[in-house]
Amino acid sequence: MKMLMNVPESVVADALRGMAAAHPELVVDVDGRVVVRRDAPVSGKVALVSGGGSGHEPLHGGFVGPGMLDAACPGEVFTSPVPDQMVRAAAAVDSGQGVLFIVKNYTGDVLNFRMAAELAEDEGVQVASVLVDDDVAVTDSTFTAGRRGTGATLFVEKIAGAAAEEGQPLERVEAVARQVVQSSRSFGVALSACTTPSKGTPTFDLPAGELELGIGIHGEPGRERRPMMTSGEIADASVDAVLDDWQPRGPVLALVNGMGATPLLELYGFNAEVQRVLGERGVSVARTLVGNYVTSLDMAGCSVTLCQADEELLRLYDAPVQTPGLRWGR
């Protein structure tokens, strides 16, 4: 496997150094592994902190900036960050209005953020946490760690970020974030496995003629393997998996997300099919975002996330945002 890297041990630090060079509007603490917007703490504003394993870029460091996150903590590749990083981030961005931790439902992220919340509160920072668990591929939460947090993380960070930016208090920002989680569902498909730098070979074996339905974002296999399907068939399977779980009442935000190694040519084609299926199922789409946002290293494949949007969520979604990975409206 060929990778653009020096040694596996330094990939995260090297990426952060490069990110710092490209984005002077961010403060990147390479050793402390924290990315902070340069104007933080923003007076009178609730701060948003998220983080998780590296390898999902632009999530989360790429979503730091006005209108979205105040800080992000990148862990090692596919490994959650440690509490020290989150406490450091919270201290750097808290303006006294409190901090919202946005946590994806993976055991490591949950445990480390829980420890960090306790430590930060010991230091006098008011912390609220919201757990993102949107992945409908995980059906039985009695016998699993519960639904994984995937594509909806972008909607939560964007919409709660906008609420914080306009000065809403911590309880309100937290409530908006929770509403987005409850209104969102995702389903992902892999056409190839991904390769972590430390292992150097694909994390699971996926033959050329097959695809994996219901994947998460860490190269873990999904719930079902099938012979390769057309873009239209994948759109049918993905959207139906979401709608079998939950029927949105009213228009949705749609995220058609690439897993890292699928070109936009394919993603736009796939989006055409997703829009067709949604139309056939009577779901109206208010906004669509297509691109590589919540990725899984070099995995080929895609995911679909739908978020039921009322007028307030739509307004917050449309609000200006200025980050390396997401930018509009100013």
Place this chain on the structure above:
Amino acid sequence: MQAAAARVDREADRLTELDSPIGDADHGSNLKRGFTSVAKALETDPPVTPGAVLTTAGRQLISTVGGASGPLYGTLLRRTGKALGDAPGVTAEELQAALRGGVEAVAQLGASAVGDKTMLDALDPAVEALGTSFAAAAEAAEKGAVDTTPLQARKGRASYLGERSIGHQDPGATSAALLFAALAEVTA
């Protein structure tokens, strides 16, 4: 702890290999990073009591490992170390009682039980067997780890595989067995 670090270092690739089909292929490299830093911390500023060695090691793991294994192993060692207190020496019985508390804290933090295909499947029998000897504890941990193979995972990332997690030995139970093997080695 130095023996544990050496063993984790030696077996890191195997742990990562075990983590590959049912997890995300980083258990070995994560623990290696953690225990390397534990060994360094204990060398730089050697604690004087067994309890302090364990709490320092636990804190170090929480600060460096990440993932689920960082907080879980960190909690195991910290809780055990705290229970040992400032005593200059520790008997096998005292260690067993302290470890039992540590294992309970791990079960509580991870909201898991024996049979879920996690590190508990090695830790729990090992602590029980500690009443006999350190060698027996190491053996019980190893057996517990091997016995996770036919189980279906109910916690952690492997749980997402459902029935497909059956037939793979749990990497967390395997690393727990390594730690008890190190303990048996240094007390032999």
